[in-house]
Amino acid sequence: MINAELKEQYYQALVAKDSEYEGLFYVGVKTTGVFCRPTCPARKPKFENCEFYETAQQALLASFRPCQRCRPLSHPNQVSDVVRILVEAVENNPEKRWKGQDFRNLSIDESTARRQFKKRFGMTFVEYARARRMGLALKNIRSGRTIIDTQLSTGYESSSGFRDAFSRIMGAAPTQVDDGQVLKASWIDTRLGPMMAVADDNALYLLEFVDRRGLEREVERLRKRTKSAIVPGVTEPIRSIERELEQYFEGTLTEFHTPLFCLGTPFQKSVWEQLVAIPPGETRSYQDIAVALGKPSACRAVAQANGANQLAIVIPCHRVINASGDLGGYGGGLTRKNWLLMHEKSGCDSNH
Structure with a gap:
């Protein structure tokens, strides 16, 4: 996690549009839902509306989308047409799961896309698309707000797109859940990055870092095996593990007591x-x-x-x-x- 002193330093660099900080951080703007480069020409947000990230992937997973003005995924060096086309394709349909045929439809070689994204962003194209999709699904969990509040008024992300991304990963859109089979999911900030906790009223089912590779499959497997929908919310086991994680990272706790539900052979x-x-x-x-x-x-x-x-x-x-x-x-x-x-x-x- 970026400490308070560094956040203040990054904010001053943002206000000054200091090009020396290019590549060192990205800023997510809570009021607009976009993330930007340090030198973005847009009007500067208030400090309290900024969240700072060291990588684009972190900003994507936190549900921010690339700014259309400073194009944080295209600068400071202009990217290839392959990268530009794919970034635009993801933004046009961020909940899409990419397959080989999708690349062929764009006349793009899949291995070329992988190589160029890895070199430019430190992640493959599939990892980038997944981060964007997961960011959409995690958005409501992270904020704890209602489904209506999570939809941007600009229409840039449609409400149907949000529901699709959520339901593909969590099993049901938040507005279409039968309360009989429900697990609650919550976003927990930790010293090593955000984690996703899933629990019912009695036990904790899942606790993973949100950028863990394969998290989507884990969540899908969990909801299918429990025959549950997973919706944003907080339960007592989630409150318990949040308290215990804080104590663990402070070095005052070595044994966890939150009740667990282990799905396994x-x-x-x-x-x-x-x-x-x-x-x-x-x-x-x-x-x-x-x-x-x-x-x-x-x-x-x-x-x-x-x-x-x-x-x-x-x-x-x-x-x-x-x-x-x-x-x-x-x-x-x-x-x-x-x-x-x-x-x-x-x-x-x-x-x-």
């Missing part, structure tokens, strides 16, 4: 139980867990169960590393995994 659940048993500040290898389960040859199955965990941090899959000592994989990214391990280790060291 008996084997997956046995792996997750082993994860919870790993003390903070320590790590285990996939082999260690397989041995502890009495199935020493099940390393690959353990790794798959580890990756299927939908309760980040709370069920600490980040404490599992390769037998070589390398970090291995992590859905939230290796930078976060390393930070979490160092954070927990430093907390343990300070207690000794």
Whole structure:
């Protein structure tokens, strides 16, 4: 998260249209729903209406769309026609899920699009389109406002487009939900970036970083297996995990008590139980867990169960590393995994 001092510095750079800050940050403007470059020629918003992001992907996931004046995805160096055409195509239909035929319809090579987007924005085109689509779906969750309030009066994003994006990921538009089968979803800001929490009135079902690759599929799998719609809202388990996460990041909490609902096979659940048993500040290898389960040859199955965990941090899959000592994989990214391990280790060291 960008600290208060840096936010003030970025705001002064925004007001001054300081070109030295190009590429260092993007600003999301709450009143218009767009995100801009530091040198955008538009009238400057008030400080309290600004949110600052280090990458375009973060701004997209926070539900902001690219500014039409400063075109933050096209400057400071002009991008190729391929990138320009695809960015415009996403804005014309932001809830679209792209397939091979869609690229062929535009006479664009899919691998070229991937390569050029990766070089220009640090993410592939599919990741960009997903971030834009997820941003739309997460918009109501993030703000906690009603469906009507989330629709922009400019008509730039149609209400039907918003409902389509929401229903494709969450299962039903917020205005068409049967209260009988409902899970609530909420946006939680943390030191390592925003997370999405999903819970009913009794337990927490999902806790993931919103930029986690595959989050859409996780949410879809969750709603299908529980036969529920997922709508914006807050429940007591969500309030509980928000409090506990704050304490965890402050270093004052090492054990979570929020009730959990784990959707998994008996084997997956046995792996997750082993994860919870790993003390903070320590790590285990996939082999260690397989041995502890009495199935020493099940390393690959353990790794798959580890990756299927939908309760980040709370069920600490980040404490599992390769037998070589390398970090291995992590859905939230290796930078976060390393930070979490160092954070927990430093907390343990300070207690000794």
